[in-house]
Amino acid sequence: MTLTDAWNSAGRVAVIALLKERRARLLQAFAERLNTSDGLEAMYAYADAFDDILRDLNALTAQTVYPSETSPLPTVVAVGGFGRKELAPYSDIDLLFLLENADDAKAQERIAFMVQILWDMGLKVGQAVRTVDDCIDKARTEMTVRTNLLEARFVDGSRGLFDDFNTRFTALCHETDGxxxxxxxxxxxxxxxxxxxxxxxxxxxxxxxxxxxxxxxxxxxxxxxxxxxxxxxxxxxxxxxxxxxxxxxxxxxxxxxxxxxxxxxxxxxxxxxxxxxxxxxxxxxxxxxxxxxxxxxxxxxxxxxxxxxxxxxxxxxxxxxxxxxxxNDGVVFSEIDADFVLINDRVSFKDTVSLDQNPTLMMRAFYLKHLLNKPVDPRTLGKITDNAKLARKLRKNPQANALFLDILAGESAETTLRQMLETGVLGYFMPDFQPLIAQVQFDLYHVYTTDEHTLKTLGFLERQDTPAAQRTLALAALLHDIGKG
Incomplete structure (x- = not known):
């Protein structure tokens, strides 16, 4: 049965019932697809099927419920997550209805009817009704609107009107450097x-x-x-x-x-x-x-x-x-020593650094972050991550251990050790800590994983005025849950 057949047989009630049935079948197909593929494929298929529902509903509204020879078919645009086709089973349906003329009363009636039907289907709909001029004016002053329109995708109606919107919106985005x-x-x-x-x-x-x-x-x-x-x-x-x-x-x-x-x-x-x-x-x-x-x-x-x-x-x-x-139009270099350089104020290895030959440089990178209060460049972190297993060689290295204790007693212990953990260095340097990484605590008393709880404890200590005992307390905090591994 088509939507037109449903409307002719019992009007609005029959249309809603038919669309609810279609949605139920789509959700069933979504679940089946999710069991054999993944979320992205299931969402894309669901979004495509919903496009068909919107086209059918738009046609019913314009041709049967509110026919008009002078008012064009409303232009339906998917925006937000729906625009990306990332439509989870119970996600909001975000829609933009583009009008050629803001005073088109027939178009307004049609859109109101469509939106009400979607709500009656049990959907949560986010909608905006605008001309192209309205869209550009809103996007110019409101970043949330600009973000939403960034993902606009044509569904039905006038392709020419949508293309006009898209051209003008792209030009707006290029007015500044972003x-x-x-x-x-x-x-x-x-x-x-x-x-x-x-x-x-x-x-x-x-x-x-x-x-x-x-x-x-x-x-x-x-x-x-x-x-x-x-x-x-x-x-x-x-x-x-x-x-x-x-x-x-x-x-x-x-x-x-x-x-x-x-x-x-x-x-x-x-x-x-x-x-x-x-x-x-x-x-x-x-x-x-x-x-x-x-x-x-x-x-x-x-x-x-x-x-x-x-x-x-x-x-x-x-x-x-x-x-x-x-x-910022480029990169500014500032030398630290023979092995390190600041790149736009970020601690970075020089290109000549070989961690195979000198794995202690991994610990020095984190020490310089602590000492200079500068972030470590992500490409340097990537190189450390790729070579994290070399931290095993640092366990009995006096220089590496001294650097580690200085970091632990410093004012940025929480953030520095978190980077050591996330690159894998901390787990290889302290093998007893390895089982705590991403360890879930299924109880009512903890909010974080065991490793994160430990780092949060270090952060709490940093905020206390206990400089004389900082190293001892920090070591105690770092090791206080070690038995859970």
Missing amino acids: RDFVMAKVEERRLRYQRMGQSKYMLEPNVKEGRGGLRDLHLMFWLIKYLFGITNMPDLVSSNILSRQACAAFLKAHRFLTTVRCHLHLLNGRAGDVLTFEAQKQIALKMGYDNRNGQSAVERFMKHYYLICKSVGELSWLMTVIIGDTL
Whole structure:
């Protein structure tokens, strides 16, 4: 039965019933696809099917419910996550209805009818009704609108009107070097971290909004598209913006996190992105994790989850540096010593450094971060990560141990040791700490993984006025949960 048949038989009630049936079948197909592929493929197929629903509904509205020879078919545009085709089972449907004439009363009636039908289907709809001029005016002054329109995708109506919008919107984005957009997005991220928790290692993380989650990947995508005009991630490799390894890490994280989020929606039967303890157990099994090597399925799943979040954090820092260097028109070098240089105020290895020959330089990089209060360049962190196993050679190295103790007693112990942990150096340097990394504590008393809890304890000590006993207290804090491994 078509929507027109349903309307002719019993009007609005029949149309809603038919569309609810279609949506139920789509959700069933989504679940089946998720069992055999991954979240991205399932979302893309779901978005395509929803495009068909919108086209059918638009045609019914314009041709049967509110026919008119003078009012053109409303132009329907998918924006936001729907524009990216990342439509999770219970995601909002974000729509822009483009009008040629703001005073077109018939078009307004049609749009109101369509939106009400979508709500009656049980969907949560975010909609805007604007002319192209309205879109450009709003995007010029409101960064959230500009971000939403950045992902606009034509669904139905006038392709010419959409192309006109797209041309003018692209021109707007190129009016400046993009610094205003970058600053607005970075500030939004700061506020989001403040709201959601600063750590990537929450025991019940928010898959979408949490640190190291999907929103961080979305932010990178927005900045890449806005500044470089690139929508296909592999093009970053051919454009020499990202390495092949970094691009692969982005795509892997994106696929994994979207799959987790889709399972979470289907499990709850509603929108919601907090990965609760109970959900973790069920999703671990759905994604094929099993008990192995003394670890339960859920422990293995969550360890993988935190490692993915760590990877997203590394990519975020790398993109921040690349974009900052792009906007600042070049690189400023300042020599530190024979092995290190400051690149735009970031601690970096010189090109001649060989960690195979001198692995102590890994510890010196972190010590210089602590000493100079400067961040370590992400490419240097990448080189350290690739060679982290060499930290085993530092366990009995007097120089490396002295540097480590100085870091531990310093004012940046928490942040420096977190980078040592995330590059893998801390686990290889202190083998007894290795089992604590991404270890989940299933109880009511802890908010973080064991390793993150330990680093937070060090951070607490940094804020206390105990300089005389700092090294002893810091060592005690670092080792206080070592028995849990």
